[in-house]
Amino acid sequence: MSRTALLPKILLATLYALAGMSSAGVAGELTLRGERMQGGLIVGQAPAGTMLSLDGNPIPITPDGKFVFGFDRDRTEPAILEASFADGTAAREEIAVAPRDYDIQHVNGVARKYVSPPPETLARIRADAVKKRKARVKDTPLDYFAGDFIWPVTGPISGVYGSQRFYNGEPRRPHYGLDIAAGEGALVRAPQAGTVRLAEPDMYFEGGLIFIDHGHSLISVLMHLSSVDVKTGMKVERGDVVGRVGATGRVTGPHLDWRMYWRNAHVDPQLLLGPQPEE
Ligand SMILES: [Zn+2]
Structure with missing residues (x-):
């Protein structure tokens, strides 16, 4: 990351801290975006310090709580996303992967x-x-x-x-x-x-x-x-x-x-x- 991009983030984090808010979401909360289908890529946000696994395998998370995973062409079984939050709580989400028709x-x-x-x-x-x-x-x-x-x-x-x-x-x-x-x-x-x-x-x-x-x-x-x-x-x-x-x-x-x-x-x-x- 370049220095110019880093600086506003530091300022934002400071502002959030002053306001008593977290820049990385509410404890116990996972947000996911992306296509829940074969070939889809999911980008998620968790509170900082969360430990994550997908289908039982650990997936890394950035210091500010971002993570990513994707679904292969022929995946049919749902994905199991499990999270252990820094406050000791946990969450489990089952993500259905929609099938596609291919040319x-x-x-x-x-x-x-x-x-x-x-x-x-x-x-x-x-x-x-x-x-x-x-x-x-x-x-x-x-x-x-x-x-x-x-x-x-x-x-x-x-x-x-x-x-x-x-x-x-x-x-x-x-x-x-x-x-x-x-x-x-x-x-x-x-x-x-x-x-x-x-x-x-x-x-x-x-x-x-x-x-x-x-x-x-x-x-x-x-x-x-x-x-x-x-x-x-x-x-x-x-x-x-x-x-x-x-x-x-x-x-x-x-x-x-x-x-x-x-x-x-x-x-x-x-x-x-x-x-x-x-x-
Ligand atoms: Zn080609």
Whole structure:
């Protein structure tokens, strides 16, 4: 967080303290916002000092009580959120996860090497996978997940979360990204602030690839870039240019594929966005 952003928070906290109020909600109270559906991301607020678990696993909370979790594409069972408050009370909330209908698409004309990667590429694919895994293991105490997200680029939507594609007739993994078919070279902006965890110009499947960590295991993945203009470890602000749209990796044409992970769950970036801004 920048110093300029921190200062008003300190002032606010002081004002709340003077007024005898808490800036982090009332004791014993949890507030949740976000889509309670498959692919949904939930951002919550609890009183500072609350301990939380989701489905029995601890989830971290920021010093001022913010937390985040998400639901994977095929989750059907309700989520169980449990809280132990600093005053000794506890709460348990069962969150129903609404099912969605997903698009099934057939895509032909994908280069043969991507349908079944040739054996000599397996070492490279494995090395890519290690890089990606390492870039996601660390949980960082940033709180950008609680802020607003913007479109990283605008253009026709050519792919949506949850769809499943058949390449040349063969079923593939479901598609977890939002595909925006902006032109080759269009500027790609950070959808929200964060720390760059991975910046690779040439991954086998993803081509030019960037991971931006928005805090507490919420990560944006930007794929198929023709140019990667950030480095691992860099701090980016929302709206900063991080690269350019391309057709690198396993694609049939230039587009940005934006995915999001919360831990190992793929969540739907489009649920975090309003309508596209006018060009
Ligand atoms: Zn895609």
